[in-house]
Amino acid sequence: MKPEQEMVTVYIMGKAYQVPAGLTIMKAMEYAGYRLVRGVGCRGGFCGACATVYRLAGDYRLYADLACQTTVQDGMYIAQLPFTPGERAPYRLEDLSPEENPLLALYPEIARCVSCNTCTKACPQDLEVMDYIQAALRGDIAKAAELSFDCIQCGLCAMRCPAEIVHYHVGQLARRLYGAYLAPRAEHLAKRVQEIEQGVFDEELDRLVKMGREELVEKYRARDIEP
Amino acid sequence: MPHEVADLLEAYPLLDPDSVDLKQIDYDVDVLVIGGGGAGTVAALWANESGIPADRILIATKLRHGDSNSVMAQGGIQAADKESDSPAIHFLDVMGGGHFANDPELVRALVRDAPMIIHWHERLGVMYDKEPDGTMVTIHGGGTSRKRMHSAKDYTGLEIMRVLRDEARCRGIPVVEFAPAVELLTDRKGQVAGAILWNLETEQYLVVRAKATVLATGGWGRLHIQGFPTTNHYGATADGLVLAYRVGARLRDLDSVQYHPTGAAFPEQIVGLLITEKVRGLGAQPVNRDGELFVHPLEPRDVEAGAFIRECASKKAGGREMGVVTPTGMVGVWLDTPMIDIIHGEGTFKKNLAGIFRLYSRFGIDPTRDPILVYPTLHYQNGGVAIDASGWTGVPGLFAGGEVEGGVHGKNRLMGNSLLDYNVFGRRAGISAAEWAKRVKLGALTLAHVERYIEALREAGVPEDRKAPLLLPDYRGERALARMVDLL
Ligand SMILES: Cc1cc2nc3c(=O)[nH]c(=O)nc-3n(C[C@H](O)[C@H](O)[C@H](O)COP(=O)(O)OP(=O)(O)OC[C@H]3O[C@@H](n4cnc5c(N)ncnc54)[C@H](O)[C@@H]3O)c2cc1C
Ligand code: SF4
Ligand code: SF4
Ligand code: FES
Numbered sequence: 209m210k211p212e213q214e215m216v217t218v219y220i221m222g223k224a225y226q227v228p229a230g231l232t233i234m235k236a237m238e239y240a241g242y243r244l245v246r247g248v249g250c251r252g253g254f255c256g257a258c259a260t261v262y263r264l265a266g267d268y269r270l271y272a273d274l275a276c277q278t279t280v281q282d283g284m285y286i287a288q289l290p291f292t293p294g295e296r297a298p299y300r301l302e303d304l305s306p307e308e309n310p311l312l313a314l315y316p317e318i319a320r321c322v323s324c325n326t327c328t329k330a331c332p333q334d335l336e337v338m339d340y341i342q343a344a345l346r347g348d349i350a351k352a353a354e355l356s357f358d359c360i361q362c363g364l365c366a367m368r369c370p371a372e373i374v375h376y377h378v379g380q381l382a383r384r385l386y387g388a389y390l391a392p393r394a395e396h397l398a399k400r401v402q403e404i405e406q407g408v409f410d411e412e413l414d415r416l417v418k419m420g421r422e423e424l425v426e427k428y429r430a431r432d433i434e435p
Numbered sequence: 436m437p438h439e440v441a442d443l444l445e446a447y448p449l450l451d452p453d454s455v456d457l458k459q460i461d462y463d464v465d466v467l468v469i470g471g472g473g474a475g476t477v478a479a480l481w482a483n484e485s486g487i488p489a490d491r492i493l494i495a496t497k498l499r500h501g502d503s504n505s506v507m508a509q510g511g512i513q514a515a516d517k518e519s520d521s522p523a524i525h526f527l528d529v530m531g532g533g534h535f536a537n538d539p540e541l542v543r544a545l546v547r548d549a550p551m552i553i554h555w556h557e558r559l560g561v562m563y564d565k566e567p568d569g570t571m572v573t574i575h576g577g578g579t580s581r582k583r584m585h586s587a588k589d590y591t592g593l594e595i596m597r598v599l600r601d602e603a604r605c606r607g608i609p610v611v612e613f614a615p616a617v618e619l620l621t622d623r624k625g626q627v628a629g630a631i632l633w634n635l636e637t638e639q640y641l642v643v644r645a646k647a648t649v650l651a652t653g654g655w656g657r658l659h660i661q662g663f664p665t666t667n668h669y670g671a672t673a674d675g676l677v678l679a680y681r682v683g684a685r686l687r688d689l690d691s692v693q694y695h696p697t698g699a700a701f702p703e704q705i706v707g708l709l710i711t712e713k714v715r716g717l718g719a720q721p722v723n724r725d726g727e728l729f730v731h732p733l734e735p736r737d738v739e740a741g742a743f744i745r746e747c748a749s750k751k752a753g754g755r756e757m758g759v760v761t762p763t764g765m766v767g768v769w770l771d772t773p774m775i776d777i778i779h780g781e782g783t784f785k786k787n788l789a790g791i792f793r794l795y796s797r798f799g800i801d802p803t804r805d806p807i808l809v810y811p812t813l814h815y816q817n818g819g820v821a822i823d824a825s826g827w828t829g830v831p832g833l834f835a836g837g838e839v840e841g842g843v844h845g846k847n848r849l850m851g852n853s854l855l856d857y858n859v860f861g862r863r864a865g866i867s868a869a870e871w872a873k874r875v876k877l878g879a880l881t882l883a884h885v886e887r888y889i890e891a892l893r894e895a896g897v898p899e900d901r902k903a904p905l906l907l908p909d910y911r912g913e914r915a916l917a918r919m920v921d922l923l
Contacts, residue, residue: 241915249502384560392569400516417539428531
């Protein structure tokens with residue numbers, strides 16, 4: 209560590225620590241001596257394991273963000289959420305039909321949404337969370353799927369929602385319904401699967417598997433590249 | 436192989452075999468899956484599909500279900516499902532990319548199963564990028580001769596992992612989280628018969644007896660081989676290699692480490708994180724400090740990363756000193772990201788690379804206006820536990836799928852083939868494990884192989900303080916560690 213490094217004070221669960229400015233909340237906790245087990249997963253903003261809430265000195269607001277993607281600020285009060293309890297409805301996708309709005313049937317509490325937009329403000333992915341819940345309520349599965357697509361299921365919206373909705377489960381089901389039932393099927397894919405099952409490529413693959421290295425290298429070099 | 440790996444293989448177990456009571460069994464199942472990433476989840480689903488009831492399966496994982504490398508993949512997954520393409524062409528690309536060191540039988544399985552896997556995903560509800568008529572949107576990746584990279588925006592790994600995990604939940608497959616495997620168990624005949632888990636929070640060990648065991652623990656990025664930063668998740672510590680080696684499985688191609696050419700070099704908060712190859716696929720070019728294009732943007736990864744390192748290294752070290760130095764002293768090259776919207780139209784970047792856009796905007800950088808700085812980062816374990824095309828390791832009762840196994844990619848994996856790998860071999864391992872579980876008769880549980888291993892280590896004079904598996908890296912600050920004492 210360079211001696212001239214600028215330090216800031218952060219309060220990890222209320223206790224003050226001096227950490228170098230510019231670290232993420234996650235790295236600041238480690239710098240302070242925490243060996244993380246909970247509250248850490250991908251370390252890259254993809255898994256939602258590191259949901260964290262914080263307050264700043266002189267500011268009444270409660271902020272929510274990802275510990276691995278948020279830089280510490282001087283005077284920050286930090287608490288990680290190790291786990292989000294959230295009831296997930298039991299279902300088998302093959303038993304559902306998108307026409308009957310299974311989102312509302314399985315998660316009737318979405319009708320309790322009071323449109324306060326707290327979920328949207330809490331979302332570290334900047335998703336329009338309230339809008340996807342409203343779309344789910346209307347039975348607009350495609351919209352709910354599209355708006356929730358970047359959801360990393362961190363649970364921060366659900367922890368803040370006064371209507372006690374578990375948004376990320378609703379979004380998950382919306383996307384699976386869309387992908388399985390509403391998105392147009394890829395016909396070329398079904399055709400290729402059929403060809404493979406019929407053994408159309410077997411002979412050629414057999415030949416390649418047995419081919420000597422030299423011939424294989426030659427064939428590899430001679431490939432034409434699709435523009 | 437890298438000494439970071441050798442040091443883990445030649446190391447004493449964490450758990451003293453004498454301190455374990457193998458008569459008290461905590462979980463008694465047909466199929467134990469170790470690792471709750473992509474490969475493990477696929478294996479569990481297909482074991483279930485092959486007739487093993489959900490409650491006779493157990494997924495044991497180190498962090499939460501899905502906290503893995505699988506959830507982080509951005510770019511895409513390969514499958515030869517277009518008219519202009521075929522499994523045979525895919526085969527050639529995989530072999531060439533791997534410098535022909537691959538096991539051709541594994542490559543055959545990989546390319547042959549690929550379209551079936553995408554088809555399975557489609558029915559499970561994975562939202563692949565499609566044209567309005569349903570045609571899959573596919574692009575090139577490094578080393579591909581056909582456009583066969585399927586994607587779900589730049590959250591491909593997240594989308595597939597979310598759906599697989601949801602399906603496992605739909606089927607009620609039990610998962611025990613924060614419980615990494617620290618040792619495999621065998622019976623007297625040497626058949627693998629489950630594992631010992633360790634509850635990371637209560638620090639108790641748990642005995643799992645299983646008729647068949649699938650190893651799906653992923654890769655090794657968090658070993659920081661040669662001091663490189665990594666793209667990998669927190670639990671990528673090569674535990675599976677250690678466990679498999681102790682029980683007598685063969686390891687292969689571990690000399691070959693994949694560095695991804697484009698890791699973030701700036702800002703400091705995100706150093707090492709992946710800038711997906713799709714960025715180059717969409718037209719961003721790597722250029723040096725003078726703005727010169729110094730390498731074809733889509734060479735196979737080892738070639739591309741080598742060119743970046745050469746461009747940045749000092750003249751003394753044989754390099755060209757043409758990199759850009761960041762305020763923290765790191766060197767990188769430019770990746771000309773504004774090209775993407777210039778080529779494909781305004782809004783393309785945000786639509787197709789939402790994750791990367793978000794990553795940079797959080798730190799006040801707009802990659803559609805300004806180029807970004809990149810440098811190679813430790814990315815993938817090319818080799819691993821040797822398997823056959825059915826996912827069997829050669830040790831009775833032990834199967835493997837995903838990044839933990841080797842042979843599929845030879846000495847270098849192409850982008851999009853490892854999401855495919857974990858699906859193809861996760862599935863095959865799950866099916867094989869189910870079939871084995873239906874046949875096998877297990878004897879009493881032992882840790883005999885571990886005892887033998889300890890003896891061999893003693894004979895070789897391996898220092899006793901060297902322990903493995905690693906389970907988690909340690910990033911605690913030096914100041915804090917210097918004063919740490921164990922009092923309670
Ligand atoms: C940032 C990033 C981007 C990528 N992009 C792409 C891409 O675009 N296309 C592509 O094809 N590939 C890509 N890859 C590679 C690909 O994602 C992985 O190789 C693949 O997902 C590995 O799957 P897996 O299931 O084998 O391992 P993982 O998904 O890593 O799962 C392994 C699981 O096992 C757990 N585990 C580890 N040790 C133990 C233990 N001792 N006991 C119990 N559990 C344990 C881990 O915590 C983890 O949950 C990318 C990888 C990264 C890191
Ligand atoms: S926080 Fe809850 S109640 Fe408020 S808008 Fe969101 S879903 Fe509706
Ligand atoms: S929608 Fe909710 S769970 Fe999903 S990322 Fe946003 S806050 Fe997290
Ligand atoms: S650790 Fe995965 S999102 Fe922060």
